[in-house]
Amino acid sequence: MKCKEEISALFDKWNQAVQSGNPDNVVAMYAFNGILLPTVSNQVRHNHAEIRDYFVHFLAKKPSGVINESNIRVYGDIAINSGVYTFTFSPDGQEPFSATARYTFVYQWFGDHWLIVEHHSSVMPEK
Template sequence: MMKNSKVILEQWIQAVNEKSVKNLENLYDKNAVLIPTFSNRVLDTEEKIQDYFMKLGSREGLSVTLHEKTLRVQEVSDFISIISGIYNWRFIIDDELLNFEARFSYVIDISKENPILHHHSSQIPRML
């Protein structure tokens, strides 16, 4: 049975919360591009994506939760969709649990075994 893009996002969130780098890697296409929340680099190889999630997974108290009301799914074709919204990252820095709100977008091809083709995430700037 083919999964929809929201199921892929739920699997991604679960993998982050379980700190399962292998499950995260398996969601990204071998030619995927990740523009991550906590890096100033564009990650365009399997090795770079793996390294990013290994470093992120070492953060104590790491979790990510979706703001359900912000979720938008745009169907591009029978198999390709763009899914976007806001999620909240949490992890401990200097013994303090901090929150980081971030906006995200994914391009997902549900016909592929590794369906995430593109993922961009950036922290939401503080309002002036």
């Protein structure tokens, strides 16, 4: 049941939530005490309220993500997906632009569903 394909699909679900433009859809994928080390903010986010605050601003840029490289490992009730993704942003009234970043999602199994307990994303240092 807890296979790599299932973990891979969690990014697709998260990306759909991001593309919905509704920060509450994104926040629902994080554990209550989940940690977000975001791509475009220096502030570590420690809970749903802080994670929501980040995504309110992030989603205003109308992002859409695609994975360039994925490395999935499953350890019982913990799964890790790390690699590289690229976001294309299409903010209103501006030219679309892209950013490539390294990412790590750490998921925990909560009986009948996975939630993100840690998410780290950082822009690639070399361009």
